[in-house]
Amino acid sequence: MKSAILKHATRLPSAMSLPLMRLNKSAKRIYGNDYWVHRNFLQQMQGGYDASDDLFNSVNRALSVIPYYRQRYGRTRIRSIEQFEETFGFIDKDTILGNYDAFIDPDADLSEYDQGTTGGTSGKPLRLIAPKRRYVIEMATMHSLWGRVGYDFSPRAVIRNHKLGKNRTFEVNPITREVIFDGFRLEADYFEQVYDAIRRLDLRFIHCYPSTAFEFSTFLIERGYDTSFIKAFLSGSENIFDYQVDLIQKRLGIRFFNWYGHSEKLILAGYCAYTNLYHIEPTYGYFELIDEKGLTIREPGKVGEMVGTSFHNPGMVLIRYRTGDFAEYAGDYCPLCKRRVILLKNIKGRWSGDKLFNADGTYITTTALNLHSDLYSVINGMQYLQDRKGEVKILIVKSPQYKDEHEKGLYRHFRQKFKADTQIKIEYVDRLKRLQNGKFVHIISNVKE
Ligand SMILES: [Zn+2]
Numbered sequence: 399m400k401s402a403i404l405k406h407a408t409r410l411p412s413a414m415s416l417p418l419m420r421l422n423k424s425a426k427r428i429y430g431n432d433y434w435v436h437r438n439f440l441q442q443m444q445g446g447y448d449a450s451d452d453l454f455n456s457v458n459r460a461l462s463v464i465p466y467y468r469q470r471y472g473r474t475r476i477r478s479i480e481q482f483e484e485t486f487g488f489i490d491k492d493t494i495l496g497n498y499d500a501f502i503d504p505d506a507d508l509s510e511y512d513q514g515t516t517g518g519t520s521g522k523p524l525r526l527i528a529p530k531r532r533y534v535i536e537m538a539t540m541h542s543l544w545g546r547v548g549y550d551f552s553p554r555a556v557i558r559n560h561k562l563g564k565n566r567t568f569e570v571n572p573i574t575r576e577v578i579f580d581g582f583r584l585e586a587d588y589f590e591q592v593y594d595a596i597r598r599l600d601l602r603f604i605h606c607y608p609s610t611a612f613e614f615s616t617f618l619i620e621r622g623y624d625t626s627f628i629k630a631f632l633s634g635s636e637n638i639f640d641y642q643v644d645l646i647q648k649r650l651g652i653r654f655f656n657w658y659g660h661s662e663k664l665i666l667a668g669y670c671a672y673t674n675l676y677h678i679e680p681t682y683g684y685f686e687l688i689d690e691k692g693l694t695i696r697e698p699g700k701v702g703e704m705v706g707t708s709f710h711n712p713g714m715v716l717i718r719y720r721t722g723d724f725a726e727y728a729g730d731y732c733p734l735c736k737r738r739v740i741l742l743k744n745i746k747g748r749w750s751g752d753k754l755f756n757a758d759g760t761y762i763t764t765t766a767l768n769l770h771s772d773l774y775s776v777i778n779g780m781q782y783l784q785d786r787k788g789e790v791k792i793l794i795v796k797s798p799q800y801k802d803e804h805e806k807g808l809y810r811h812f813r814q815k816f817k818a819d820t821q822i823k824i825e826y827v828d829r830l831k832r833l834q835n836g837k838f839v840h841i842i843s844n845v846k847e
Pocket residue numbers: 670671672677732733734735736737
């Protein structure tokens with residue numbers, strides 16, 4: 399019920415919904431007592447949390463009720479992390495696609511669950527179920543992450559995947575306290591209206607994709623507008639690039655607060671209150687970073703794949719699920735915020751479609767294509783398109799400082815990175831391309847590996 403109300407509260411005209419939003423100040427009243435209990439729990443566990451018991455409870459229950467695990471591991475009882483790591487193999491999206499029914503608890507009351515599919519830019523969509531009451535965990539954990547940069551359930555601007563009618567600048571959800579803007583009109587005259595509205599309504603937090611934060615910040619810098627009232631961009635679901643951090647935090651001086659989450663909802667990590675290191679939320683799911691051999695990484699500097707295990711989805715328990723997303727291990731204690739949690743940096747999501755191919759099938763990743771900052775500072779956006787191996791088109795949005803010599807520099811840079819027979823073409827555009835769901839990806843590729 400509640401989740402339905404939360405979704406459909408934007409139908410009122412803003413003359414009614416704005417005053418309603420101002421009246422509604424209590425997250426506890428809106429999201430209920432369980433939300434409040436969970437937030438308090440998170441608050442108490444800030445310093446650190448031993449998730450072993452949650453893990454053992456979740457996997458031992460799965461061993462007795464989820465067919466997939468019962469058939470494979472039978473009567474095993476997990477009592478230690480070592481035993482957990484030795485016992486369970488990894489699963490991934492294909493495992494679930496091939497055994498969907500076996501992952502569902504046959505006794506689960508499906509009327510208590512929402513069904514969904516994960517988007518993904520390629521391949522088959524994955525079906526998932528999640529408890530209807532899951533929003534309690536989601537909201538409480540997300541709000542506690544955002545709380546690190548001062549978010550206090552005050553109204554916030556949302557510029558994500560909503561499409562609004564032509565003549566509407568925004569609509570208001572008085573319940574979730576969101577002022578929702580159109581995520582598909584990211585151009586100067588609409589940004590003008592967005593800025594005007596967030597200033598007038600004193601919206602101090604802007605919830606959007608990182609690429610949108612970057613585009614909006616570029617606009618704000620170009621116009622020289624006052625941004626002192628904006629406290630932070632709250633953004634997730636895309637890879638972060640140095641040039642974005644550089645422009646938003648260093649040049650504009652707005653906190654660019656990012657988090658990592660994924661549709662299977664096993665892992666959640668947000669930036670530290672003080673740095674751009676991700677902190678894994680230990681109460682949300684069980685996290686592992688694994689190397690190519692499947693061993694758990696516990697050494698700073700090593701890169702591995704992010705693997706998660708469900709804590710909050712009894713109807714569909716996933717154990718040691720490989721996300722396809724990668725990150726660098728950065729320790730297990732943060733001296734700045736004093737939390738004993740796993741720290742990560744350089745998270746690279748599978749959503750990037752990360753590779754560009756030469757004609758002979760060898761490839762280069764976007765990380766390897768990183769530009770020097772003198773080139774980044776003269777462009778307002780960049781994107782790679784590839785339809786065929788051996789042909790790469792690079793879309794560039796110029797800044798007013800962009801000159802011919804920069805084009806030469808870019809060609810020089812890319813020619814060095816790709817094989818000599820790869821055709822490279824720079825094309826200038828006003829706006830970069832987005833996927834149908836409004837998300838930005840760095841590479842749009844139609845090449846099959
Ligand atoms: Zn920290």
